[in-house]
Amino acid sequence: xxxxSLLEKYSRQMLxxxxxxDGQRRLLGSRATIVGCGAIGAAAANLLVRAGVGSVNxxxxxxxxxxxxxxxxxxxxxxxxxxxxxxxxxxxxxxxxNSGVEVRGVVADLGPKNAVELLSGCDLILxxxxxxxxxxxxxDFAVESGRVWIYAAAVASYGLTLTxxxxxxxCLACLLESxxxxxxxxxxxxxxxxxxxxxxxxxxxxxxxxxxxLAGRPEALHGRLLSxxxxxxxxxxxxxxxxxxxxACAKHDYSYLQGEAQxxxxxxxxxxxxxxxxxxxxxxPALASRLAPLVEDVRQIRNDGFFGRPRHPEGHQGPCRGAxxxxxxxxxxxxxxxxxxxxxxxxxxxxxxxxxxxxxxxxKVHEREKGA
Ligand SMILES: [Zn+2]
Numbered sequence: 001x002x003x004x005s006l007l008e009k010y011s012r013q014m015l016x017x018x019x020x021x022d023g024q025r026r027l028l029g030s031r032a033t034i035v036g037c038g039a040i041g042a043a044a045a046n047l048l049v050r051a052g053v054g055s056v057n058x059x060x061x062x063x064x065x066x067x068x069x070x071x072x073x074x075x076x077x078x079x080x081x082x083x084x085x086x087x088x089x090x091x092x093x094x095x096x097x098n099s100g101v102e103v104r105g106v107v108a109d110l111g112p113k114n115a116v117e118l119l120s121g122c123d124l125i126l127x128x129x130x131x132x133x134x135x136x137x138x139x140d141f142a143v144e145s146g147r148v149w150i151y152a153a154a155v156a157s158y159g160l161t162l163t164x165x166x167x168x169x170x171c172l173a174c175l176l177e178s179x180x181x182x183x184x185x186x187x188x189x190x191x192x193x194x195x196x197x198x199x200x201x202x203x204x205x206x207x208x209x210x211x212x213x214l215a216g217r218p219e220a221l222h223g224r225l226l227s228x229x230x231x232x233x234x235x236x237x238x239x240x241x242x243x244x245x246x247x248a249c250a251k252h253d254y255s256y257l258q259g260e261a262q263x264x265x266x267x268x269x270x271x272x273x274x275x276x277x278x279x280x281x282x283x284x285p286a287l288a289s290r291l292a293p294l295v296e297d298v299r300q301i302r303n304d305g306f307f308g309r310p311r312h313p314e315g316h317q318g319p320c321r322g323a324x325x326x327x328x329x330x331x332x333x334x335x336x337x338x339x340x341x342x343x344x345x346x347x348x349x350x351x352x353x354x355x356x357x358x359x360x361x362x363x364k365v366h367e368r369e370k371g372a
Contacts, residue, residue: 006100010052023215024052030214031055033122035110035138037086038062039194040152040159041128042074043203044210045103048126049094051207053214055102056094059118060086060128061109071196110134112259115141124213125149126206130188132176133256139164139172140257143248148213152206156192157231159202162240163209163221166249174243175225197230 006028007014014024032053034041037060048056064072064079064086072086079089091105110118110129119125119141127150129135135151142149143166151172152161164171205226212220224237247253255261 006052009098009100013051018217018220019211019215023211023217026216027052027211027214028054030124031057031122032124032126032210032214033057033059033119034126034128035059035119035134036128036130037072037074037090037105038068038128038130039071039073039189039196039199040154040203040206041126042072042086042090043200044126044128044152044207045090045094046074046097047203047207048210049098049101049103051211052098053101053210055104055122057104057106057118057122058087058090058094059106059108059110060090061107062086064089071194071199073196073200110137112137112257115257119147120145122147124210126210127151127153133261135172136256136261140248140254142166143171143173144252144254144257150206150209152202154198154202155189155194157195157198158227158229159198160225160227161202161205161209162225163213163223165218165221169223170240170242171246171249173248174246175240177243177247195230198228201228201230 010024013019014021019027030053032048032055034045034048034056037045037058041058041060045056045058062085063083064075065083066077066080068075069077069080074090074093075086085105085107087105087107089105091103094101094103106118108114108118115137119138125138125142125147127135127138129138138149139151141147142164146166148163148165150161150163153159162172162175163169209221212218222237224239226235226237228235242249244250247255
């Protein structure tokens with residue numbers, strides 16, 4: 001172990017028998033990537049950085065909003081006021097917490113095109129996402145490359161986590177594609193809410209597993225699907241079997257990684273819609289001008305996407321509520337069918353309309369415009 005200050009900083013963690021100086025040394029040399037920096041991702045990042053994991057990458061495409069602050073513990077009111085990208089705000093905060101850790105915030109939307117680039121080069125992936133499309137993509141990448149990843153999810157007062165070791169444990173496809181899919185797929189934090197304590201509990205379980213892996217203590221992994229409800233106090237630990245017919249870990253069909261399983265439109269539960277484009281090149285300046293009536297401050301973040309900030313109606317004061325996702329090709333509003341998130345589609349457009357590239361538009365509009 002290097003200096004006295006390191007000995008001091010991690011002294012209580014090293015005193016823990018399961019970690020010790022050897023485990024701490026391994027942690028300091030390890031690299032973790034967190035996909036999604038919402039409530040679970042932010043809590044996990046905080047714990048990993050404080051524990052002294054050598055390098056922590058955080059991938060997120062969202063901006064901090066006031067409604068995040070109730071549970072997303074890395075962010076504060078000024079981050080929300082400035083609508084900072086979560087990856088940027090998280091990097092800034094985490095560097096001030098532990099300058100010895102190499103923290104990198106990546107403002108990006110993880111997809112089939114960039115998954116290998118963004119996820120390679122780490123020892124472990126932690127799930128902080130809010131949708132199953134991205135989770136299956138991570139699962140495909142992890143299974144194919146033999147990397148460990150830790151699934152975690154929470155909604156309302158309920159949450160669960162599973163450590164996935166390719167070839168050793170069941171993978172996410174074993175769990176969710178075997179016909180007994182979870183009802184949790186249907187509900188999001190935006191439809192039935194979420195409590196701060198459950199996301200922090202799930203992130204704590206997740207990071208404890210991460211520490212075992214990164215400190216070289218795989219024998220300490222519990223090997224179960226852990227679930228709990230902080231409202232009822234019920235907890236469960238279930239041992240699961242691999243599915244011998246599993247698409248991913250048995251048949252090596254990585255359709256999410258190859259982009260074949262990706263739907264054209266995904267509602268991701270954060271006032272945003274992803275429109276996945278496959279076959280056409282995009283004229284971004286033209287798109288920006290189409291969006292101009294409703295979206296201001298259009299910024300290109302990567303060459304395959306851009307973000308828009310809301311254009312408020314004339315004379316509008318007060319908080320901006322509600323959201324209308326926009327189709328980047330037509331600039332038209334994508335309506336929520338019967339107001340139910342998860343059923344968004346483009347009006348007047350066949351669902352199978354081919355698009356090219358991957359675009360995200362975040363457009364918030366004033367409540368008054370919501371029914372427009
Ligand atoms: Zn599997």
